[in-house]
Amino acid sequence: MKLTLKVWRQKNAQTKGRLETYVLDSVSKDSSFLEMLDILNEQLIADGEVPIAFDHDCREGICGACSLTINGIPHGPDRATTACQLHMRRFKDGETITIEPWRAKPFPVIKDLVTDRSAFDDIMQAGGFITARTGSAIDANEIAIPKDDSDYAMDAAACIGCGACVAACKNASAMLFTSAKVAHLNSLPQGKPEKDRRVLAMVGAMDEAGFGSCTNYGECSAVCPKEISLDMIAQMNRDYLTAKVKTFFSQKSA
Amino acid sequence: MKLDAKIPEGPLSEKWANHKFKIKLVNPSNRRKYKVIVVGSGLAGGAAAASLAEMGYNVSCFCYQDSPRRAHSIAAQGGINAAKNYQNDGDSVHRLFYDTVKGGDYRAREANVYRLAEVSTSIIDQCVAQGVPFAREYGGLLANRSFGGAQVSRTFYARGQTGQQLLLGAYSALSRQIGLGQVKMYNRHEMLDVVKVDGHAKGIIVRNLMTGTIERHAADCVILATGGYGNVFFLSTNAQGCNVTAAQRAYKRGALFANPCFTQIHPTCIPVHGDQQSKLTLMSESLRNDGRIWVPKDAETAKKIREGNLEPNSVPEEGRDYFLERKYPSFGNLAPRDISSRAAKEACDAGLGVAKTGLGVFLDFRDSIIREGKQTIKERYGNLFDMYQCISGDNPYETPMMIFPAVHYTMGGLWVDYNLETTVPGLFAAGEANFSDHGANRLGASALMQGLADGYFVLPYTVGNYLGEQGIAAAGKVTTDAPEFEAVEKDVRGRIDRLLSIKGTESPRSFHKRLGQIIWDECGMARSKEGLEKAIEQVKALREEFWQNVRVPGEADELNPELERAGRVADFMEFGELMCRDALMRDESCGGHFRVEHQTDEGEAVRDDENFAFVGAWQYVGESEAPTLHKEPLIFEAAKPSVRSYK
Ligand SMILES: Cc1cc2nc3c(=O)[nH]c(=O)nc-3n(C[C@H](O)[C@H](O)[C@H](O)COP(=O)(O)OP(=O)(O)OC[C@H]3O[C@@H](n4cnc5c(N)ncnc54)[C@H](O)[C@@H]3O)c2cc1C
Ligand code: FES
Numbered sequence: 001m002k003l004t005l006k007v008w009r010q011k012n013a014q015t016k017g018r019l020e021t022y023v024l025d026s027v028s029k030d031s032s033f034l035e036m037l038d039i040l041n042e043q044l045i046a047d048g049e050v051p052i053a054f055d056h057d058c059r060e061g062i063c064g065a066c067s068l069t070i071n072g073i074p075h076g077p078d079r080a081t082t083a084c085q086l087h088m089r090r091f092k093d094g095e096t097i098t099i100e101p102w103r104a105k106p107f108p109v110i111k112d113l114v115t116d117r118s119a120f121d122d123i124m125q126a127g128g129f130i131t132a133r134t135g136s137a138i139d140a141n142e143i144a145i146p147k148d149d150s151d152y153a154m155d156a157a158a159c160i161g162c163g164a165c166v167a168a169c170k171n172a173s174a175m176l177f178t179s180a181k182v183a184h185l186n187s188l189p190q191g192k193p194e195k196d197r198r199v200l201a202m203v204g205a206m207d208e209a210g211f212g213s214c215t216n217y218g219e220c221s222a223v224c225p226k227e228i229s230l231d232m233i234a235q236m237n238r239d240y241l242t243a244k245v246k247t248f249f250s251q252k253s254a
Numbered sequence: 255m256k257l258d259a260k261i262p263e264g265p266l267s268e269k270w271a272n273h274k275f276k277i278k279l280v281n282p283s284n285r286r287k288y289k290v291i292v293v294g295s296g297l298a299g300g301a302a303a304a305s306l307a308e309m310g311y312n313v314s315c316f317c318y319q320d321s322p323r324r325a326h327s328i329a330a331q332g333g334i335n336a337a338k339n340y341q342n343d344g345d346s347v348h349r350l351f352y353d354t355v356k357g358g359d360y361r362a363r364e365a366n367v368y369r370l371a372e373v374s375t376s377i378i379d380q381c382v383a384q385g386v387p388f389a390r391e392y393g394g395l396l397a398n399r400s401f402g403g404a405q406v407s408r409t410f411y412a413r414g415q416t417g418q419q420l421l422l423g424a425y426s427a428l429s430r431q432i433g434l435g436q437v438k439m440y441n442r443h444e445m446l447d448v449v450k451v452d453g454h455a456k457g458i459i460v461r462n463l464m465t466g467t468i469e470r471h472a473a474d475c476v477i478l479a480t481g482g483y484g485n486v487f488f489l490s491t492n493a494q495g496c497n498v499t500a501a502q503r504a505y506k507r508g509a510l511f512a513n514p515c516f517t518q519i520h521p522t523c524i525p526v527h528g529d530q531q532s533k534l535t536l537m538s539e540s541l542r543n544d545g546r547i548w549v550p551k552d553a554e555t556a557k558k559i560r561e562g563n564l565e566p567n568s569v570p571e572e573g574r575d576y577f578l579e580r581k582y583p584s585f586g587n588l589a590p591r592d593i594s595s596r597a598a599k600e601a602c603d604a605g606l607g608v609a610k611t612g613l614g615v616f617l618d619f620r621d622s623i624i625r626e627g628k629q630t631i632k633e634r635y636g637n638l639f640d641m642y643q644c645i646s647g648d649n650p651y652e653t654p655m656m657i658f659p660a661v662h663y664t665m666g667g668l669w670v671d672y673n674l675e676t677t678v679p680g681l682f683a684a685g686e687a688n689f690s691d692h693g694a695n696r697l698g699a700s701a702l703m704q705g706l707a708d709g710y711f712v713l714p715y716t717v718g719n720y721l722g723e724q725g726i727a728a729a730g731k732v733t734t735d736a737p738e739f740e741a742v743e744k745d746v747r748g749r750i751d752r753l754l755s756i757k758g759t760e761s762p763r764s765f766h767k768r769l770g771q772i773i774w775d776e777c778g779m780a781r782s783k784e785g786l787e788k789a790i791e792q793v794k795a796l797r798e799e800f801w802q803n804v805r806v807p808g809e810a811d812e813l814n815p816e817l818e819r820a821g822r823v824a825d826f827m828e829f830g831e832l833m834c835r836d837a838l839m840r841d842e843s844c845g846g847h848f849r850v851e852h853q854t855d856e857g858e859a860v861r862d863d864e865n866f867a868f869v870g871a872w873q874y875v876g877e878s879e880a881p882t883l884h885k886e887p888l889i890f891e892a893a894k895p896s897v898r899s900y901k
Contacts, residue, residue: 012812030527032645038532038763045761045816050807053815055320057493059533061641062418063324078644085644110464111813118441121321125433129426130385134305134710135376137383141340144394154387154412157419161323185385 001027001088004096005040007052010109017109019098033076033086034059034066037099054113061085061225064160067167068113069100074164074223082162082225102167106174106210117163119209120177127201128181130191143189156184158226165220165228171212176220178206179236180228186239196243203240257510257871257886260671261365266892267347270369273672274715278722285310287729288721291458291473293445293500295322297417297702298685299479300424301709302717307431309714314471315428316440316460318495318818323425326481326493327705330417331538331638333399333409334702336374341398345406347371348892354700355893357403357590358665358693359845359861361513363869364890365672366690373711374703378410380710384423388412401698402539403590403900409699414538414637420702424709443469444818445500446746448476448507448681449738455681456732457739459746463818466811468747470734475680475720477713478504479705482664482686484517486826486833487778488770490661491523491536497822498829501668501687505832509676510871510884512669512689514829515837518696518846519779520662521547521594524645525614534660535645537617538638539698542587544622544631545655547598548574549606549615556606566608566616566654577601585900592695592846592859593900595659599779600857602658609656618654659779663701665692665846666836669871669886673716674708677873680720684708689869694845750810753820758803762820765800769793769823769830777834782850786838790831797827832872832881839883842866863895 003024010017024043027036034056041051057065061082068083070076076086091097099113107115157180165176182199185191191198214233221230262273280288288311292303295317303315317325337350350371355362378396382388388410389397398407412419431437442463449457449470457472483498484490505511522537550556551573558564577597582589589597598615601607608614623631628651632639639650646656668676668683670690675682685705692700721729776782776789800823808814843852843859844866852860869886 028528028530030647031530032532035530035532039530041816042761042763045805045807048807051816053813057319057324057495058326058329059494060329060535062415063319063326063328063493064321065319065324080640081644085641087645087647089647114813117320121323121429121432121439121441124323124426124429129430130383131430132380132383132427133308134301134380134427134714137376137379140338140378140382140388141395143382145390146394147390147392150387150390150394153385154419157385157387157412157422158415160418161321184387188385188387190383190385 001029001091001093003027003036003091006096006098008100009052009112012111013108027088029089031088032059032084033070033088034084036088052113053111056084059084062160064162067102067115067117067162067164069103069167071098074102074167075225080225080227102163104166104172106172107163107166119211120161120163120174122209123174123178123202123205124181126205127198128185130185131194145189149187153184153187156180156187156228156232159228160226162225164223164225166211168219168223169212170217171215173214173220174206174211175214175233175236176224176228178202179232182236182239183232195239196246199236199239200243200247255677255873255884257669257884258671259363259886260673262672266364266368269365270372277715277719280718280722282310284726284729286312287726288312289314289473289730290717291471291476292316292479293458293477294325294479294481294685294687295425295428296325296327296479296481296685297421297424297705298687298709299477300325300421300428301706302477302479302684302713303437304424304427304431305710305714306717307436313431313437314440314473315437316443316445318442318444318463320441322428322439322441323422325421326496327421327702328418329493330702331414331536332540333401333411333416333699334377334420335401335408335699336378336410336703337371337408338375338378340396341407343406345408349406350374350408352893353404354691354697355693356898357695357697359695359898360693360863360867360890360893360895361516361844361888362691362693363888364892369712370691370704370707373707376711377703377706381420381423384426386412386419386423399540400543400588402542402588402594403697411540414635417702420706424706445480446821447503447742448678449742450507450678451732451736451738454679457734459743464813466809466814468743470739470743472732472734472739474724474729475682475717477682477684477717478668478687479684479709480687483829484661484664486770486830487661487774488767489526489531489534491520491534494533497825499822499825502825502829504668504676504678504681506874507678508874509678509681510669510873511666511832512869512871513666513836514833514872515777515840515847516665516694516845517661518591518663518665519595519659521591521598521659522617522657523660523662524642525609525656525658526611535641536660536662537642537655537657539591541617541635541638544634545587545617545619546576546621547578547587547615547617548576549601549608551575553605556608559608560610560612567620575606582900589900590695590697596779596848596857598659609658614656614658616654617657619650620654623651663696665689665694665696669869673719674712675716675720682713682717684713694847749821750817753804753806753817753824754810756802756804756806758805760803761805762816762823765796765804766819766823766826769796769826772796773830773833777837780848780850781837783838786834789834790838793827793831793834800824800827835881836870836872839870840866867895
């Protein structure tokens with residue numbers, strides 16, 4: 001295949017970026033999108049230019065490192081597919097493809113297509129866990145968990161933390177990411193004791209990191225490579241309200 | 255140097271308990287005076303960092319990715335073993351121990367394996383407590399599946415994303431400690447060397463990958479949990495960044511490297527599509543529970559399929575060779591990995607391979623879909639089927655999958671004693687980075703178990719023991735002003751400058767590819783004296799060429815992925831030679847190490863217990879000298895070596 005690529009180049013966080021145009025011939029349709037970028041980078045090195053920096057690692061859709069906006073859509077045109085799992089057979093010979101980084105204020109560009117997503121880690125550190133000191137656990141089969149509940153928790157836990165949801169949202173909201181973790185942990189019996197603290201802390205950290213609010217566009221779920229459902233957001237809102245009300249009353253009575 | 259594995263006294267089943275009782279403890283209020291460096295945030299590193307921090311130690315944790323959650327443990331699909339015997343099918347600690355030693359073809363240390371089996375049950379408890387959503391039955395209790403090399407159902411799983419869920423569990427515990435300030439996390443930092451002071455590991459030199467700054471970090475001890483070195487083959491199921499750098503640099507600072515030639519080729523991966531390929535994708539072994547592996551019986555049919563002139567589904571039953579079921583009737587499609595991979599290679603060598611390249615065999619779900627229904631199969635493997643379709647473009651519900659073996663796991667690693675301490679005092683190695691538990695072949699679902707066992711349940715004791723032995727007066731004594739830091743930092747800088755100054759004509763990736771081809775051809779699924787001798791010379795020559803002609807674009811003081819790659823490839827070049835040397839030294843076949851000179855008439859591996867029942871541990875003695883081999887004899891008391899038969 002022959003392709004024209006318009007790629008975002010930006011030397012570092014301080015400089016301004018721009019789209020550069022490159023032409024590539026002989027890309028195999030069986031190659032993955034990132035393999036196509038490898039070929040381009042090899043060509044750039046051969047030409048004495050600086051190759052394009054982009055985040056990637058597992059290349060099998062699970063680590064959440066890859067983070068490309070392809071033709072305006074985070075992770076590109078295929079439903080439920082990360083950029084690394086996207087294959088060139090999806091594109092037409094001679095096509096022009098635009099490749100940009102995540103576009104969201106809380107994810108500043110570090111270089112070219114690489115952004116800083118550490119704000120997600122901050123949210124997790126605020127409350128995305130169940131306190132379970134190593135070695136203190138009871139037997140795993142002591143608590144039976146209905147299969148449906150466990151399946152629901154797994155649906156939520158499938159999030160790979162890539163940040164496409166934020167990149168797709170006009171408000172750069174992190175509600176889908178945060179709610180997926182809240183839903184995963186709050187729906188399990190092990191997670192109940194910290195349910196209120198968790199949701200309050202995580203939502204607090206999310207706001208502090210500068211993520212916008214949710215106005216129900218639904219773009220987040222549409223681009224999510226793991227198809228995390230908008231129901232998670234509704235669930236988190238309910239948990240949040242309950243927790244707020246509870247703290248309000250406990251403060252009053254105290 | 256005499257290798258002392260420090261195996262505790264007493265019967266196997268009491269060793270760990272005795273040891274835990276005897277080892278030194280650090281009193282809780284003293285723990286905060288110690289600092290521990292953990293390199294790696296995968297299952298082993300993440301679990302260790304979180305657990306040590308919970309105990310009160312000050313921990314610094316490093317990873318090269320932008321978040322600890324992206325360590326390659328995330329990609330494990332199939333499951334994790336534990337001797338829970340929830341299925342009432344006769345499992346026990348002893349059986350898991352026995353299966354692991356046998357599966358490893360009697361090249362692992364019994365005491366370590368026994369401990370692994372012993373703590374396996376606590377791992378599942380711990381993970382469930384963290385909220386890991388393992389698969390459950392309708393009654394609400396945990397479900398299990400079977401994995402290769404076992405006749406009991408002891409594998410716990412979370413859909414096809416077990417590694418992801420276990421890692422997120424460890425990551426959540428780690429995140430909690432980061433939030434509490436007990437762990438200082440360094441993302442996008444690559445460790446480039448170990449610093450020894452008075453012979454003990456007291457720190458590391460790292461490069462901040464965002465800015466290129468070289469940093470010194472001092473501590474009271476250092477844990478390496480940096481994963482496996484499968485990328486020495488260029489193509490593997492590892493992530494792009496997986497490397498041997500941390501282990502190789504530790505080796506050059508005096509840590510012995512054990513059994514580097516023991517690598518695992520996994521039988522069920524998606525075949526190579528062409529020369530633009532950058533990685534291989536695993537299809538979980540769990541698929542072999544329901545999929546049947548076959549090739550056409552005659553080469554003519556295979557050729558027609560390769561050329562697209564015949565539908566696989568239209569090959570009649572009598573025209574198919576279900577070769578694993580035929581050769582190994584009692585284990586069938588669940589024969590261990592080394593054996594299954596070799597059988598697939600033999601079929602393809604005989605011209606019976608499918609896929610365009612001729613390097614593929616079928617994994618067929620037709621019968622199980624008829625038996626169990628499409629819905630059930632979808633529930634079990636839905637995401638794997640989707641992934642296959644996404645990569646290959648074929649629908650596996652309708653046409654059989656095609657698979658071929660690929661490099662997947664490395665059993666070799668830094669030599670460690672029972673405490674997981676290397677030959678450098680104060681330097682520990684955990685997870686895939688050490689050699690300890692899998693011998694010459696790892697059974698499926700045992701790496702996750704080992705990583706978490708090391709991190710949650712072994713290191714918290716043995717690291718404490720080391721620190722306790724050093725005494726509280728030693729805590730925090732070494733700082734980064736020590737001249738040893740200066741010297742090692744200089745080496746690190748020198749190497750980076752040298753890489754950037756060559757300005758040759760060939761890219762790091764291109765060198766990596768060429769190295770991988772040599773290693774795959776001569777140190778892959780079949781190895782010979784002749785081939786290995788040739789490979790050693792080829793790798794040496796390639797390394798020289800690399801240092802003369804590599805082109806590394808960009809600068810040292812910026813985010814520079816090509817510089818990172820070049821450094822890793824340079825280490826693989828050194829390491830590749832060591833691997834071939836080890837394979838040449840080991841003049842027997844065992845597990846994943848198949849020397850063509852040692853096989854039965856039927857092509858089964860022939861072990862030589864008389865001469866090779868030892869761990870081969872290599873000591874670095876200088877740039878231009880051959881490394882020295884040390885042997886740790888393996889003594890089998892409970893699992894007596896026998897011919898490993900899965901027939
Ligand atoms: C595709 C795939 C599927 C698998 N499926 C299974 C399975 O179903 N069951 C099973 O038991 N096993 C499975 N395995 C094996 C298992 O996943 C691994 O062996 C295990 O997860 C390794 O864990 P680890 O903690 O040792 O290393 P990793 O998870 O690889 O972590 C290594 C860490 O070290 C860091 N690091 C590495 N080098 C440096 C450096 N120089 N400087 C700083 N940081 C560094 C990385 O950033 C990372 O945080 C699978 C493996 C693969 C590849
Ligand atoms: S590179 Fe890991 S999800 Fe894309």
